[in-house]
Amino acid sequence: MKRKATALWNGDIKTGSGHLSTESTILNKTQYSFSSRFSEGAGTNPEELLAAAHAGCFTMKLDLDLTNAGFKVDYLNTESTITLENGRITLSELVLKAKISAITNEEFQKIAKNAEETCPVSNAFSFKIKLSATLIP
Structure with a gap:
């Protein structure tokens, strides 16, 4: 399987801007800029897209x-926060809240940790990944 995205940028880094598009068109000329990356400007940024990819991949792998372990998932809600420090991505923090029938917290933690370590996006990252998993009764 291969997936494609394109980035177009015009102008210099501080005043220029660009857009991102994906083959699926879920992103279709989605704006990004210096302001959307380093302050609160309109549009997206690479770190936000990495966070979405990591949250989505981890959640699907966990499900x-x-x-496969025989549990019924009521819901999984994962938030990923990507940290950019000194020009480097240093951390992805996954915060999971889950409601799953008939599972012990010990088994839940074990399966969640394995999913964090084996989801394809986690494996693509070289920076630290931190998982906090909470089982909702």
């Missing part, structure tokens, strides 16, 4: 692992 697969839980289903």
Whole structure:
């Protein structure tokens, strides 16, 4: 499987801007700029897209692992926060809240940790990943 995205940039780094598009068109000329990356400007940025990719991949991998282990998932809610420090991405913090029928917290933590370590996006990252998983009764 291969997936494509394109980036177009015009102008210099501080005053220029660009847009991102994906083959699926879910991103279709989505604006990004210096302001959207380093302050609160309109548009997206690479770190936000990495956070979405990591949250989505981890959540799907966890659901697969839980289903394969025989558990019924009511819901999984994952937030990923990407940290950019001194020009380097240093951390992805995954915060998971889950409601799953008939699972112990110990088994839940074990399966969640395995999903964090084996989802394809986690494996693509060389920076630290921190997982906080909470089982909702």
